[in-house]
Amino acid sequence: MRPDPRLGLAQIAMAGVLWGTGGLGVQLVREHVPMSVLTISAWRMAIAAVVLLLALVALRGGPALGRLLRERPGRVVVVGCGTAAYQALYFGAVVSAGVTVATVVSLGLAPVLLTLAAAARSRRRPGADRVLVLVAALTGLVLVSVGAGHGGSTGPHPVLGVTLAAASGAAYALATALGEPLARSTGPLTLTIATTTVGSLVLLPLLLVDAATGGVVATSEPVPVAVLLYLGVLTMALAYGLLYAGLRTADGSSAVVATLLEPVTAALVAAALLGERVGPLGIAGTLLILAAVAGLGRRGQDVGGPLTPPREPDRVSGLHRP
Structure with a gap:
């Protein structure tokens, strides 16, 4: 049976929702202990x-993990890093x-880069429907970020901040693009374990730096x-498992558009639990992002559409494969 890209987009959207609760979790940790956000990320x-x-x-997934590390060690390391x-x-x-600049530049740049990369590989310009979805999603991202109450906050080093974002x-974008073919040939649990372990080893020095200072x-x-347990288990382990499960049927540029539900969730959680005001711009942005994600799902119904690239050979088997 032909895989349904709409299921993949739903899984990726769920990952975005989980990521959207992470900001509140970081804030709760910092209200109790003066732990840096980088240390929280490492934990x-x-x-x-x-x-x-x-x-x-x-x-008993050790053999699948071993095969993945033998056959694709370089790509696993790059995705984890x-x-x-x-x-x-x-x-x-x-x-x-500041939050607005970091969110708009970081989350907004990824779908643009992946769309351009896909166009370069296929040597074709993106279709009008793809451009329309992308414009709606990015416009919604800007409106949500501004409308969520962060519009006037700018950090002390804006040029450095834009560069970092x-x-x-x-x-x-790179991790998503390289993770996509891995997700099509590896079980989600196996791939999530491999990349998360690499990422944790990369961030471990941050704990040592904090301890030294x-x-x-x-x-x-x-x-x-x-x-911290919630952040690790749900917003990292489960969320990235959903992302890699979704990338088995949805392409990377569509995936990063679907994950724009992250700032939407963050704004709604802040409004519900912290009393922050979303505002008309935030509401309009939320509707635009939801419309963009719905547009991706509608395009995924088309036979041979851009959301269903050919599957790679199943070189590395994994857990939870249908």
Whole structure:
């Protein structure tokens, strides 16, 4: 039976929703302990790696992981490093230039880069429907970011922040582009374990740097520990598993558009739990992003459409394959 790209887009959209709750989690941790966002990110990936490795042992997925690392070691390392770099660079952009600039540049640049890369590979200009979806999504992203109450906040180093955000978006696009073929030949759990473990090893030095400079790198308080577990298990392990499951049928440029539900979720969570005002611009942006994601799903129904590229040979088997 032909795989349905709409299922893949739904899985990726769910990942975006989970990521959208991460900002609140980081804020809760920092309300209890003065832990840096980079240290929180390092713990998030480390917790995810441990949980996923325990699942791998329980489900006896070691042989699949071994095959993946033997056959695609370089690509696994690049995807894992790209995932870690995206998070670290994004948080650096937030500190340097503010939430709005970091969000719009980082999340907005990735779908543009992937669309251009797909056009270059196929030597064809993007179709009018693809451009329309992209414009709607990016416009919605700007409106949500501005309407969520961050529009007037600018960090102390805007030029550095824009540079970091652009690098973050490029790392996100690269990790997604290289992860897409891996996702089509590897089980989601196997791929998530491999890339998350690499990412956690990349971010581990941040804990050492914080410890050396007198920063808080650990806590025993129940609330921040619980939140860190939530961030690691749900917004990292589960969310990236959903992303890689979705990339088996949806292409990378569509995937990053679907993950723009992340800022939408963040704005709605902040409005519901923190009393922040979304505003008319935020509502309009939310509707535009939802319309763009719906447009992707509609295009995915077309036989031979751009959301259903040929599957690669199943060189690396994995867990949870249909």
